[in-house]
Amino acid sequence: MMSLFTLQYFRITMSNIRIGVLGAGVVGVTTALELQKEYPSASLTIIADKFGQETTSDGAAGIFRPASSFCGPTEDISRQWINDSYYYYEDIRKSAEAAHAGVIQMSGYILSSINKDIVQNHYLEKLLPLFRRATEEELSLYPGNWRYGTFYTTLVTECRKFLPWGMHRFEEAGGQVKNKLLSSFNDVSGDFDIVVNCLGLGAKYLCSDHNMVPIRGQVLKVNAPWIKTFLYGDFDTYIIPGIEAATLGGCRNYDSYDLRVNRHDTASILERCTALVPSLKKASIIREWVGLRPHRSPVRVEAENINGLKVVHNYGHGGYGVTSAPGTAKHAVQLVKEMHSARSKL
Template identity: 50%
Template sequence: MFSREIIDDSWRYYRELLASENAVAAGICELSGYFFTKDGPEKVSNAHLARLCADYRPATERELRLCPGGWTNGVFCTTLLADDTYHLGWLTERFKEAGGTIIEAEVRDLRELAGYDIVANCSGLGAKRLLNDRRLVPLRGQVYKVKAPWIKTFLYCGEDTYVIPGVDHVTLGGSRRFAATSLDIDKYESKAIWERCTRYVPSLRRAQIVEEWVGLRPHRDPVRIEKERLDTGLTVVHCYGHGGYGVMTAPGSAALVSRLVTEVTSGDFTNPAISSL
């Protein structure tokens, strides 16, 4: 889905930020944990993590018994976490400090922006209406945010179940419903998520629930990162459709958009082939 360049650039950005004095304010930290499955090892293997993470290995037989589930295969790794409750605010401040201006307005047609030289269209789900993009669909997800400070490692296992410690809260999930648009809490999904997470991590039964949250991921196959010249002469660089991988691939995607914008300013309006992995 994503090129090796995007993934590598994203990893490098987060690693450098982790090593900087801004790591705490930006919500970046290292996090270790497990991917478990009852199926074959291919269900938990990740070529990118294996290539990038210094600590990536098969789970031992003892580790497979760390939580109930009858797991037959697993992977342990230490990776990076970007907590958006901190990171998005930090990025916004960096943008303003660099001279950026935020204007809140509704745009119904990109032709309304004809007064600009180049537009980077990062409108997410809004691109469905803005561009009538039928490939773009909402991918609904629902989670709990709980206080469980004793949870120090992440867990991914069957049925889209995950337990992810953040800076302040632990996220319990989840769900994946294509083309679902409701932002209301579904009590049946709530019950299913809670039962799965507490089955695999029984200590979570005494966690304090902070909130339940629903979000719509902008899913497109393929992700759209490309130049387009409108009939008005306006040049647009599109970047949307990342689904559930937006945070993971944001820095690398932004770097690619920046490169495409630079090419446009040099008179190059072609779209190079971008291979995905």
């Protein structure tokens, strides 16, 4: 146990610590909020050159559905990230803040005509309140030769609401925000005791990380308020209702940096989604969106000393940033505590 003197010293050093969070997407914002929980009296600053609707997180459908291939450094750590993230969002959903944060519960199907592995998920089957095989009758509800299916209840987090909600909470609690484009860690080395790197694809350049790969995605946001159930089909086809619009997708262009809307991708998405749900033919398109998923395997959450600057990395979530951000944020905060504790003992 800590002595009274040690505990008081620990609290004093905690209040004096200066922490910078690089990046203002869903990973950066959740990390900043978790740091505020741990260090309520510390000086905390989010540094980014893109905020809110400028971030990759803004276009995400936000459904809580990690791929079975999603991975951290170990199986146990990956599962902990997923579990922590689910309960983080579930706590918000059950709170009075749910509508402001954009967190809702939703049920739906994942269907396949090819392989039963597509509809299975070892992360979700024991975590979610409902996760079961679809019946033959349910498989026949949608056009197509569906042979395998799973029905489950999960969460959707609308980042167009969650990001401004999170930023407001951060600033209301005394957090600072700085608009700055970083070219190296030297740009912040004198300003903070510890920096948490949540730059997503930007970390590829800041860290010279050749394991970081963009995976281009394109989606359509459509007005289809009658769609209440999410659906996944083969070939990366998905329909995910949201609070303000439904998201239709999608595509996965590995190692593509093209941020232009591709009319052929739009046509393909519409063809596949309307084949699955014909009523979508009457849905009006609100916007077309392209983003680059910051993919790394494994996702990097680790501490490093860079030319005397203490850095905790938290990036590489790919298309599962919303799904896994709170869990990796909690892990990153633990690493910050360890680095700070080691520093305090010097």
